[in-house]
Amino acid sequence: MSQNSNNEQNNYSHDKDDDDGHEHDMVMPGFRFHPTEEELVEFYLRRKVEGKRFNVELITFLDLYRYDPWELPALAAIGEKEWFFYVPRDRKYRNGDRPNRVTTSGYWKATGADRMIRTENSRSIGLKKTLVFYSGKAPKGNPN
Known part of the structure; x- marks a missing residue:
């Protein structure tokens, strides 16, 4: 092997060992997701x-109520202060409308008035x- 070939091989193997810790990133640096x-x-x-499929899965499917709130950031595909998930709706009773929002350490409780999401032309x-999130069992949990 010539001297030049050895140098090329050494440079190549050095580049492989010189990873920057971003080889498993889901999106490119500088990308922001603010829908x-x-x-x-x-x-x-x-x-x-x-x-329909997405080129990049930015929102993951998650059974939210199997996790406590402090576990959610690690389960999101993207996000630092806001995380997005597709969550299946679980019913407290099979034939009822009441949602089941119980987790391992507590429960999620709806608060305030529901707000309508509208398009630009005001269509709902x-x-x-x-x-x-409340720690403990309903109705005596403590808000976090």
């Missing part, structure tokens, strides 16, 4: 319900609920 409520419902949720496309 509007309308975009979340009309684009992401609609496509998911219709079974969904509801937004605010949930607060």
Whole structure:
């Protein structure tokens, strides 16, 4: 092997060993995911319900109520202060409308008035609920 070939081989193996810790990143550096409520419902949720694929999965499917709130950041595909998940609706009773929001350490409770999500032309496309996590068992839990 010539001297030049050895140098090329050494440079190549050095480059492989010189990783920057980003080889498993889901998106490119500098990318920010800040969808509007309308975009979340009309684009992401609609496509998911219709079974259409995404080039990059930015929102993961998660049974939210199997986890406590402090576990959620590690389970999200993207996000630092906000995380997005597709969550199946679980019913407290098989034939009832009451949701089951119990986790291992507590429960999620809806608070405040539901807010309508509307398109730019004011068409109603969904509801937004605010949930607060309570540690312990209902109804004597402590808000976190």
